[in-house]
Amino acid sequence: MGRGLLILVSGLVIIVGLVQQSISNRIIAIPERTVDYHQETDVQNVANSVLEYGMEELNNNQQWTAGLSESDFMGAEATLQVFNFQDFVNNNPNIPADHDIQNWDQWTLLLVSTAETNSTRAVVEAHITQDSFSRYAFFSNDENGVNFTSTDVINGPVHTNGTLNFSGTPTFNGPVSSPNMWNGNANPQFNGPTNFSAQEIPLPTNNQANQLRTQAQNGGLSFNTNINVVFNNDGTVNISRNGNPPTTFNLNNTNGVISSSDTVTVQGTVNGQATVHSSSQVRISGDIRYQNPGQNSSDVLGIVSQGNINVNQNAHRASGTQDLTIHASMMAIGQGNSFQLARFNDGVTRGTLNLLGGIQQDTRGPVGQFTYNWRGRPVLTSGFAKNYTFDTRLGQMNPPFYPRQSTFSVQYIKEKPVEFL
Template sequence: MRIIMSRIRKRASFILDEKGFFSTAIVVSILAMASIMSIALLLTTNVDVSNTKQDELVQKSLYIAEAGINNYLWKMNQDENYYKTTVDPAQKGWVTYQDGSYSLSVTQTPSRPGVILESTGRIVNVQSGGSTDTVSRKVKVRIQKKSFVHYLYFTDYETVEGTGDNIWFITGDIIRGPLHTNDGISIDGSPIFKGKVTTSRTIYKKSGSNPDFQQGYEENVQPLEIPTTNQELKTWALVNGYYYYGQTTISFLSSGSLNITNNNSLSTGPTGIVSMPSNGVIYIDGQAGSKFNSTNGDAYVSGTLAGKLTIGTKNNIYITDNVLYNDPNSDVLGLIAENYVFINHRDKYGNDVAPTNIEIDAAVFAINHSFGYEDYAYDVKGTLTVKGAIAQRYRGPVGTFYWSGTKASGYSKNYWYDERMLYTQPPHFIEPLNSGFEVIDWNEL
């Protein structure tokens, strides 16, 4: 016990004798480490501050680029011919905006009223040492006029014409493209909407319904105003187009020609096998009497189109057989009736001449009424395929179904949006009355 205590005392004595030396060394080491950590922390803080500022400048330069686009878009909506000129002096070079600037590059789109606009936003960053660097971002947008062909499916009213009864989207309905209605939307079940859905009112979902909005939906948007006439097409037809009066049959030929039949002396357009009109417009004027009245402003159309064409009628358009494109990448057709666009059911002898299955490649517009099967409540048919766009005042029926989903009459629907309609359209296609310009495509370069 004593031996142990003696050793402990010696060890303690040694530590006490050296205490001053070891305490100083430890303090110096701690201070050195603290200094290093402080410098590292300061450097890290400076880097974080620098990165934060850089991020802010990057975001702000994007904001400035978009401000340039918004300014140009505003001017286009003040003057619909603004885009037809080169960039005006106020927009040339770098335009100062807040604490940065933007520069615009404008390219007109030949097939549609509008422009492709590139806007570069930049900020010159002055660093603490006096040096500078430039932060910039660039975006590219397509600006075009609002159009009825921007939608696979457009209606003014989602009701049965004459009764006001709501028409429902139900389980089994698949809308393969964008949809807009100025009316409300009624849903029962699980319809599928593959494009964005917009309504100028609201969406009503029956209890238990589960619609699939794959691109989302928006309510209470501005309505698109439908004109009540297509008379501007008549004007185009009288100037470098084809004008006819009374019942007219038009067959599209894959060679690029048309076979036109009309026997009215008031017509000025050619008949027989003819070339396409130079401005791409045909108009059929006339009355709105019983179906087979020879003075009706009706067109009967079918065939395979090679070219770009719009057909307008004072009364109805009857589609008698397939209407197809010879080249789906370049051909485009507009069918615009002031009243109805029908799939023809019976000939003048009462025979059922409607095809079992039919395909229509076109942008269809029934200005005051609807698109549909002429006698949708009679006879069970096959499938109606539409590849294009459909606009109508009222939603028109093409068939009837039992609540079980079994078809009772008419056609089943197979509608596909022609996405080219976002960037091109049939010649002189009718526009909304409130047809301002809008951004339809946005990309960062």
């Protein structure tokens, strides 16, 4: 019995000793780990601050690639490297091998921020890009007092720098943003995220749009007269100048840009990729369709006008119906310019304007007029009813050289594990 008690007591002494040793080790380890944590946090904060500095510089100057090299930036040695498409093409050895960019292009930048102290190193990288305006289902600088009504269902991103006006129950199935709260006695259905304190997004300037003229002169089709453009379902396009007999061009033999300093009239079936540009105005004279409008199609069209984009009041008659179909992303830039129906208020009711694509415009233009019946439902009194469908492919693909935003959007930010030196 005495021997058993002795063994039990001895065991308890050993256990207590081990527990005390463990507690002592924890007392030592906790401050050590606390020091490590603070060192990690501090150097990571410096790396993120350097990255934020670079993004701010790029928002002020989209051509900035100077980077940063400071021996003492918030207590650490800091560098920022800015890699562009040319660096990628030239296999710059400083580009991190483990970056996550899938598709480089001329609007892609990779920022790599490094902060280093005597004991730690942190690296943060970011993929940023200038988005194409074709990503918007609807964009305007000024809503011009025009309402979204109960008949409107918008499936893609919507932004205005003005104030959205609603009546009835318009439906928005994508993100909606504006610097201003919406207006109207209405019950809009927002099925996506909203931001009514967003920053303004400037439309391209005329100088930016003129880059399409440059592209047309260097691999595209450039003209200085009125032209009539008719797309053919075999991948060719007929272009006539000032009413003269047309010339046929193969889109595959161009960079896709068709531009004129004068009025451009367009219709037809698009088989391929193209952007039609006018320094003056664009007129739509009939249906514009993709040869293959499916989700796996590579057919895409952009229409960019530095004046109005006018739908001819008789455009629907080109196919012998009351309806009109347009497959394209369309942009009207320049103060007061719009996508609109000519003679929208002539009292002639047409059918439905079926749009697959998107509209970006300085000032919102009308395509029809409505009144409300005794049940409070909108009734078309002139012009077209609307059936606008966002082409979701435009989130991943763009018409050739379609104008880009002047600001950058972040595709990803990756914080790499902090190294202890």
